[in-house]
Structure formats: C-alpha cells, structure tokens
C-alpha cells in the first residue's frame with residue numbers, strides 16, 4: 001500500500017510502486033483532468049504539481065510521491081466555481097480541443113505561485129515544456145497574464161493556495 005495525498009486528501013493505493021502517477025490519478029481516483037498525451041515527458045498534457053514543482057505524471061512513479069502533496073486541476077476549482085486561472089482560460093477562450101489545458105493550467109499555477117508577476121519572457125520560458133497541438137499558445141499566454149493581473153489586483157486568490 002502507498003499513501004497518496006492528492007488535493008489535500010489521503011488515498012491508500014494498492015498498486016505496483018512503479019505505476020505512473022497519471023494512471024493512478026485517472027484509473028483509481030477518477031481524477032481525469034490530467035491527460036495521457038505522449039507518455040514520454042514530451043508534451044505536458046499530464047502535468048500536475050508535486051510539492052511546488054510541475055511534474056510529468058506520466059513519468060512519475062507513485063513510489064516517488066508517497067506522502068507528498070500532489071495537486072491536480074480538480075483542486076483548483078469546479079465547474080460552478082472555477083479558480084482565477086481557470087476563469088482566465090475560459091475568458092480568453094484558450095482551449096480548442098482542450099486536451100492540453102489541464103496540464104497548461106497546472107504549470108501556470110506553479111509559475112504564478114513562485115513568480116506572481118512574471119514577465120512575458122518568464123512565462124514563455126516556464127511554459128515551454130507544455131505543448132498545444134491546436135496552436136492556442138498565444139491565447140494561453142494571454143490567459144496566464146490575465147490571471148496574474150487578477151491576482152495582483154487582489155482578486156480571488158484561490159489558485160495560490162495549496163489546497
């Protein structure tokens with residue numbers, strides 16, 4: 001048994017310690033926001049936050065995150081009550097197919113937690129491991145900038161908490 005702490009809740013997982021975190025999130029915990037894209041650490045669709053770091057959950061064995069705080073997009077808000085980053089992505093219409101978006105939001109979340117007022121260059125550099133096959137990168141960058149400005153203006157700071 002391995003204890004996974006996901007979005008503030010502990011789960012006892014009976015699985016091979018080498019099982020990728022992504023599989024457990026999706027198949028055992030029904031947290032389907034993170035997506036399987038490449039399975040090779042090359043697209044970012046599976047990005048979640050462990051401690052304060054964005055990680056590729058497709059490459060992360062559950063043994064490596066036992067007892068450490070894991071956050072997924074489901075922890076940032078809900079359909080009825082989206083967090084600032086989620087709202088900004090909606091307002092900027094940053095999704096086309098949407099497959100990359102949960103990973104994008106989680107990497108952006110990690111960025112804004114460490115750099116609340118990123119420069120455009122900061123954002124581009126930090127977001128570069130995550131790819132969007134639909135080509136909405138410009139809208140994604142605008143959404144991150146919008147969320148950063150909202151948070152700096154004292155808006156809802158739900159996404160900067162570590163719940």
Ligand code: FES
Nearest residue numbers: 037038039044058
């Ligand atoms: S699915 Fe994990 S990086 Fe592509």
Ligand code: FES
Nearest residue numbers: 096098132133134
């Ligand atoms: S919106 Fe389709 S991959 Fe990014």
